[in-house]
Amino acid sequence: MYQSYTEEQLQIRDLVRDFTRREITPVAAEWDEKNQHPTELVNKMRRELGINGLTIPEEYGGMGYGSVEQCLVTEEMSRGCLGISLCFGYTGLGMLPILKGATKDQAKKWLEPVISGDMGISFCLSEPGAGSDVPGMSTRAEKKGDKYIINGTKQWITGAGDAGAYTVFAYTDKGRGTRGVSCFYVPRNAPGLTVGKKEDKLGIRASGTHQVIFEDCEVPAENLIGKENLGFIYALHTLNASRPYVASMGVGVAQAALDYATRYAREREQFGQKIATFQAVQHILADMSILVEASRELTYKAARMSDANDSNLAKYSAIAKAFSSEAAVKCATDAVQVYGGYGYTKEYPVEKLMRDSKILTIFEGTTQIQKNEIAAYAIKEAAQKK
Numbered sequence: 252m253y254q255s256y257t258e259e260q261l262q263i264r265d266l267v268r269d270f271t272r273r274e275i276t277p278v279a280a281e282w283d284e285k286n287q288h289p290t291e292l293v294n295k296m297r298r299e300l301g302i303n304g305l306t307i308p309e310e311y312g313g314m315g316y317g318s319v320e321q322c323l324v325t326e327e328m329s330r331g332c333l334g335i336s337l338c339f340g341y342t343g344l345g346m347l348p349i350l351k352g353a354t355k356d357q358a359k360k361w362l363e364p365v366i367s368g369d370m371g372i373s374f375c376l377s378e379p380g381a382g383s384d385v386p387g388m389s390t391r392a393e394k395k396g397d398k399y400i401i402n403g404t405k406q407w408i409t410g411a412g413d414a415g416a417y418t419v420f421a422y423t424d425k426g427r428g429t430r431g432v433s434c435f436y437v438p439r440n441a442p443g444l445t446v447g448k449k450e451d452k453l454g455i456r457a458s459g460t461h462q463v464i465f466e467d468c469e470v471p472a473e474n475l476i477g478k479e480n481l482g483f484i485y486a487l488h489t490l491n492a493s494r495p496y497v498a499s500m501g502v503g504v505a506q507a508a509l510d511y512a513t514r515y516a517r518e519r520e521q522f523g524q525k526i527a528t529f530q531a532v533q534h535i536l537a538d539m540s541i542l543v544e545a546s547r548e549l550t551y552k553a554a555r556m557s558d559a560n561d562s563n564l565a566k567y568s569a570i571a572k573a574f575s576s577e578a579a580v581k582c583a584t585d586a587v588q589v590y591g592g593y594g595y596t597k598e599y600p601v602e603k604l605m606r607d608s609k610i611l612t613i614f615e616g617t618t619q620i621q622k623n624e625i626a627a628y629a630i631k632e633a634a635q636k637k
């Protein structure tokens with residue numbers, strides 16, 4: 252389908268595109284090298300961009316935009332630097348369980364500091380022994396009087412070092428399996444909560460990834476998001492809604508790879524001619540262009556389905572995420588190829604794209620997990636056609 256955007260959507264995209272060109276792209280390599288969360292830059296993004304509450308409904312004080320606008324923002328920022336984009340954007344995932352499950356009063360209270368730009372919220376689902384196998388998690392929350400006591404360890408938590416609060420999934424009734432999972436809003440200063448050491452990662456090095464440890468961590472009973480034992484449903488709704496965002500990160504990274512590769516191919520000379528004149532190089536650029544366009548179509552299709560609450564969102568967000576993330580890895584790797592030996596050094600930006608892109612095929616469900624879901628749909632649909 253031909254993609255068209257409203258004037259307002261294009262204005263949001265251009266605002267972020269301009270900010271990214273001025274403030275993010277020029278410092279991307281520096282923060283990758285420093286391996287640090289760029290606190291001042293993130294504060295500037297929260298203060299100046301005016302999009303902290305982009306997807307938060309107006310009734311909670313937000314701007315009331317949807318997934319398409321969020322994807323446009325994420326695509327543009329990721330085009331500049333996927334790591335820095337995540338430093339700003341991790342709350343987009345962390346607050347989704349609140350948007351999906353919380354009462355109006357809870358949502359208003361907890362999202363107010365997000366809208367004001369005072370803090371971020373991290374999403375705590377994965378554990379050391381339970382990544383793809385979410386039901387295999389072991390964190391528990393036990394109700395004692397007017398409190399819940401949480402025990403367990405969450406692994407790979409994006410933004411955990413910066414966040415002011417966490418949305419945490421824990422078993423409240425392990426015997427009921429996925430129907431015994433609940434979700435909690437846990438402020439960073441809750442007694443018994445510790446943020447572990449920062450992981451030393453291959454890519455997205457500006458974005459901090461930490462363990463979050465809960466040892467007899469106490470939260471008031473009213474910090475239960477929505478209803479007890481509905482946490483797994485909130486998690487599924489969260490991931491279905493957030494996968495188009497990850498897909499849009501892939502579009503941004505793939506587009507950046509294409510931008511750099513085409514520019515370089517037009518400058519670099521070998522055998523007395525620009526390498527852009529060699530058909531072998533042209534075909535690499537053509538393959539990259541195809542992947543960028545196809546990723547963008549699938550991503551914004553899923554985003555529009557998310558905004559329309561389409562019942563097939565799970566299938567199409569998995570397709571968009573699987574395709575776009577793998578396409579980003581391929582495009583980034585191809586960009587290194589077009590740069591030749593120079594692409595393999597830190598003097599040029601494409602090796603970072605290659606390192607950064609790989610996470611897209613892993614977090615928020617690996618490519619294999621997306622394919623499990625897509626195949627289940629394909630098989631079910633075939634059975635229904637008989």
Ligand SMILES: Cc1cc2nc3c(=O)[nH]c(=O)nc-3n(C[C@H](O)[C@H](O)[C@H](O)COP(=O)(O)OP(=O)(O)OC[C@H]3O[C@@H](n4cnc5c(N)ncnc54)[C@H](O)[C@@H]3O)c2cc1C
Pocket residue numbers: 373374375376377379380381382383384406407408409410452460610613614615616617618619620623
């Ligand atoms: C940098 C980073 C940031 C992250 N941020 C967050 C975050 O903010 N919050 C959060 O909760 N989590 C986060 N994660 C966790 C991420 O979602 C998990 O790493 C991911 O779901 C995979 O889990 P795992 O690492 O335990 O791998 P495993 O589940 O152990 O998988 C290992 C391999 O086995 C394959 N595999 C496993 N099960 C199946 C199956 N049934 N069928 C086919 N193949 C299978 C996988 O595809 C993979 O190739 C982050 C991870 C990283 C690395």
